[in-house]
Amino acid sequence: MTETRRRLRHPVRVAFVIGDYPEEEFRRREAAALAYASPEVEIGIIRTPASPFVHGLTPAEVQLAAPAFIAAFRQAELEGYDAVVPLGTLDLGVDGGRSVVDIPVIAPTEAMLHMASFLGDRFGALVYHDDLIPLLQAIVRRYGMERKVVAWRASGFDLPDLSANLAAMTENFVEGARRLVRDSGCDVILAMGVTQCPVLLDPAWVEREVGVPVVEGIGAPLRLAAMLAGLHLRHSRVRWRRSRAFERSAP
Known part of the structure; x- marks a missing residue:
């Protein structure tokens, strides 16, 4: 050695x-x-x-x-x-x-997917806007992990508008994460957009709010x-x- x-x-x-x-x-x-x-x-x-x-x-x-x-x-x-x-x-x-x-x-997305695999089996992804879902689904598919991301939701704002709509984005993000857990059986949340989390939202706080691990891209x-x-x-x-x-x- x-x-x-x-x-x-x-x-x-x-x-x-x-x-x-x-x-x-x-x-x-x-x-x-x-x-x-x-x-x-x-x-x-x-x-x-x-x-x-x-x-x-x-x-x-x-x-x-x-x-x-x-x-x-x-x-x-x-x-x-x-x-x-x-x-x-x-x-x-x-x-x-x-x-x-x-x-x-x-x-970042590849790292999130593999890290989430140590924490659970069914991932729920939260993006900025619905229009971005096909683009990010293609990235997940590239890594052969599409079967693990079982549901997608959006916080409802385009990237340049997130900071100006922090309160509404926070409410939408947390409610979207809760729905992914409750309605789709997700056991890990992927913050598929770093401006939502961890730039504007603390992942530890979101985790306490939704009750499952939150993996982010920074x-x-x-x-x-x-x-x-x-x-x-x-x-x-x-x-x-x-x-x-x-x-x-x-x-």
């Missing part, structure tokens, strides 16, 4: 990539991420110009954001971070990023990223071959 192979990193440095938000909205997301730092886990913030902070989000905006997030992952690696996580349950740039950098790139991927990096685990180069095009290009 060698020192270099078995010694865990301390502290682990995890970068959190935040897109282009209005300054107040950016600070909310920054604070939510930094709240998961600890003596063992250092969290740093990297900004990128792309953002899903638009009305009527479609797959087009998601695809267009990927290059900026991949560039941010490269920046994180160059700055010496041990792992990187993008903001948001759209898992922006993750699949491509894993072929570009040699540090773990952790997808704490779950950040702590999972730290664990993988601390154990010196990396993405498989059989699954994610190294990109030659990115090796030739400057960051």
Whole structure:
């Protein structure tokens, strides 16, 4: 057993990539991420110009954001971070990023699904708006976890409108979670939209209100990223071959 192979990193440095938000909205997301730092886990913030902070989000905006997030992952690696996580349950740039950098790139929705699997069997997902359900269902399907997400509900507001409608969103979110538990037999709630929770709502408070675990997309991927990096685990180069095009290009 060698020192270099078995010694865990301390502290682990995890970068959190935040897109282009209005300054107040950016600070909310920054604070939510930094709240998961600890003596063992250092969290740093990297900004990128792309953002899903638009009305009527479609797959087009998601695809267009990927290059900026991949560039941010490269920046994180160059700055010496041990792992990187993008903001948001759209898992922006993750699949491509894993072929570009040699540090773990952790997808928030993927992390939530696997973490929830340790806590229950029937997941209920809460999104911002009904129009987003097909987009997020496709992401869940990509990870082969569709059978575990048994029901979906929405809090009723588009992303840019959530902060201005906090009281109504809170009521809708909690009632939606209760209905998922009561009507659909869900035993874990997935906050499929980080602005709802944990940016605006405390997941521990929501859990007390609804009576089942609440898994959200900032704490779950950040702590999972730290664990993988601390154990010196990396993405498989059989699954994610190294990109030659990115090796030739400057960051």
